[in-house]
Amino acid sequence: MRERRALGATGLVVPVVSLGAGSLGGPELRDADVDHLVGVALDAGVTLFDTARSYGESEERLGRALAGRRSQVLLSTKVGYGVPGLPDWTGECVAAGIDAALGRLRTDRLDLVHLHSCGLDLLEAGDVVEPLRRAVQAGKVRVAAYSGEGEALRWAIRSGAFGAVQCSVSVLDQAVLDGAVADARARGVGILAKRALGNAPWRHASRPHRPDEAEAWDRFRALDLDAGGLDWAELFTRFAAFAPGVSTVLVGTANPAHLLAALSAIDAGPLGPQRLRSLRTAFARTGAGWAGRI
Numbered sequence: 001m002r003e004r005r006a007l008g009a010t011g012l013v014v015p016v017v018s019l020g021a022g023s024l025g026g027p028e029l030r031d032a033d034v035d036h037l038v039g040v041a042l043d044a045g046v047t048l049f050d051t052a053r054s055y056g057e058s059e060e061r062l063g064r065a066l067a068g069r070r071s072q073v074l075l076s077t078k079v080g081y082g083v084p085g086l087p088d089w090t091g092e093c094v095a096a097g098i099d100a101a102l103g104r105l106r107t108d109r110l111d112l113v114h115l116h117s118c119g120l121d122l123l124e125a126g127d128v129v130e131p132l133r134r135a136v137q138a139g140k141v142r143v144a145a146y147s148g149e150g151e152a153l154r155w156a157i158r159s160g161a162f163g164a165v166q167c168s169v170s171v172l173d174q175a176v177l178d179g180a181v182a183d184a185r186a187r188g189v190g191i192l193a194k195r196a197l198g199n200a201p202w203r204h205a206s207r208p209h210r211p212d213e214a215e216a217w218d219r220f221r222a223l224d225l226d227a228g229g230l231d232w233a234e235l236f237t238r239f240a241a242f243a244p245g246v247s248t249v250l251v252g253t254a255n256p257a258h259l260l261a262a263l264s265a266i267d268a269g270p271l272g273p274q275r276l277r278s279l280r281t282a283f284a285r286t287g288a289g290w291a292g293r294i
């Protein structure tokens with residue numbers, strides 16, 4: 001039985017590796033591919049699925065693949081936009097977005113619902129926070145969460161309005177470790193680490209076109225790291241998964257072999273202190289001014 005961890009003080013117990021379903025919504029995948037991936041995940045104990053309104057058909061496909069198995073999993077999604085007829089980032093859009101996600105995911109309760117990266121001004125105004133709180137009270141949502149970076153993330157952690165937050169934690173995104181992540185940990189706010197593989201920049205021979213991948217590639221080159229004989233995916237996964245305060249890493253893949261590779265990486269345990277020190281030192285030297293990647 002693989003390790004499971006408390007997600008802060010939320011009462012949820014999560015696997016160390018979760019499936020980031022960001023790439024499950026595109027036309028290059030068939031429903032059958034998602035069914036297979038979900039089966040592999042469940043067999044391996046990966047029981048938390050993180051999706052969002054903006055991930056194409058991801059929510060619908062997960063809902064379909066998990067029909068009849070809802071009680072075995074934790075479902076996490078994100079709202080705030082994309083409800084036909086309603087302006088994005090309004091209270092009514094958040095409330096209707098939760099109801100729509102319940103329908104697409106074929107469930108009557110979502111385990112985690114994040115506000116998907118709105119800024120500090122919206123958080124402080126409260127209009128988008130309140131409907132999430134009401135959805136928790138109504139039993140539609142178990143844990144209200146926020147996904148984002150920087151000052152909005154810090155505010156969300158301190159606000160008391162969210163039981164968990166999602167932020168980038170990786171070899172390329174270390175600034176949060178001594179700041180927001182440490183703060184969240186002290187306050188019992190659960191942390192889901194996104195982009196834990198740093199968008200796998202080692203795969204690209206030249207600078208990729210997608211902006212988030214391009215930034216990851218720039219950072220990876222600037223850090224000029226030594227894998228020290230480890231596979232990069234393993235090194236990145238172990239770094240994020242065992243960072244103090246992180247409950248789970250969201251591994252973004254549609255490839256069952258990559259999901260299983262993340263589990264094998266976790267089985268190898270935390271990175272040794274010397275390797276960890278050298279990764280932290282490289283970031284402190286080169287990446288000290290880098291903001292968290294949304």
Ligand SMILES: NC(=O)c1ccc[n+]([C@@H]2O[C@H](COP(=O)([O-])OP(=O)(O)OC[C@H]3O[C@@H](n4cnc5c(N)ncnc54)[C@H](OP(=O)(O)O)[C@@H]3O)[C@@H](O)[C@H]2O)c1
Binds near residue numbers: 078198203
């Ligand atoms: N809240 C937000 O705004 C936000 C933003 C970003 C991400 N997220 C969440 O976090 C999840 C993960 O983020 P992400 O997908 O952007 O980044 P990521 O997990 O750091 O990187 C994903 C990339 O890593 C590759 N990969 C995975 N395992 C690999 C392995 N063993 N060897 C080589 N390459 C491997 C994947 O390729 P393959 O597809 O070929 O496996 C994919 O291209 C998302 O799915 C989503 O749930 C949330």
